[in-house]
Amino acid sequence: MRRYPPAASPSAPPSERGRPREFDLDEVTGIAGKVFWEQGYHATSIESLCQSTGLFRASLYSTFGDKHGLLVAAFDRYAEGAIARLKERLAVDLPPREALREALLHYTQVASKLSGRHGCLITNAAIEMLPADEALRPHIETTLRRIASHLVAAVVRGQQAGEFNAELDEQSVGNFLLCMVQGLRVLGKVNVSRNELVSIVDMTMRALV
Known part of the structure; x- marks a missing residue:
């Protein structure tokens, strides 16, 4: 080295x-x-x-x-990549409902792989470092809000296309989808099968209709 x-x-x-x-x-x-x-x-x-x-x-x-400074820098790099990839997956040339489902299915694929047993650095950092780490907190909170905002935008596109319930509250649906996505990563760590994770995504899609 x-x-x-x-x-x-x-x-x-x-x-x-x-x-x-x-x-x-x-x-x-x-x-x-x-x-x-x-x-x-x-x-x-x-x-x-x-x-x-x-x-x-x-x-x-x-x-x-120090080590913590390196953690913050590494977290920001990871978060930027994760958000960029989510944005790219949601922007595919598919009907809004299909685009959102495919983006969510990506998390089931990642979580069910052996490497997914480590979870997600965003989720792991939130679980390990919060609530005590006030320096890292804003980085985690901003990242989660940005993820939720992209998911909300996907739902809004589906509402405009008549594919999702037009009465869904944006903040509530954003928090709901964020919890689901992060939950998939946690469940993947405990060896839940991909079929079980896919069923969670399909239940989520039904809840949006």
């Missing part, structure tokens, strides 16, 4: 302070996110993060502040 040297310290000469980072920030946060996802925050050591990312401790601390 290549080890990345520390970034220049604030007291370094101007030429050194202006030197660009010698590692890919996106790559490092992606690798760290996978470590946190597999092991959990508290069980993850600085040493394991250094070994996985190739960073020296000095580089990790100078860039992220």
Whole structure:
């Protein structure tokens, strides 16, 4: 594993302070996110993060502040990717009801795979770190609100097309779908079969009609 040297310290000469980072920030946060996802925050050591990312401790601390700072950066990267993928799945060229169902079925597929036994970093972080972690809290809450907003928008499109109940309250349906999606990820961790998860999605779709 290549080890990345520390970034220049604030007291370094101007030429050194202006030197660009010698590692890919996106790559490092992606690798760290996978470590946190597999092991959990508290069980993850600085040493394991250094070994996985190739960073020296000095580089990790100078860039992220500490292990928690790296968690926040890794969480944000993971969340942005998760939201972008959900948005893309909901935007497919299908009738609104089918597009939403296919997007929800994706979660059943992910949760039923062996890798899904680790759950979702968003869900895991909320369960492990809240309510005590006030620094991470706004990142988690914002992410969940954004996920819910995309799900609500999909339902609104279905309402406009006459496929969903026009009287559904947006906030309520957003919270309902968010709970269902996160619940699928939790159930996947306890080895619930995909058929059982699919039945939950189909029940959800019936509730929207």
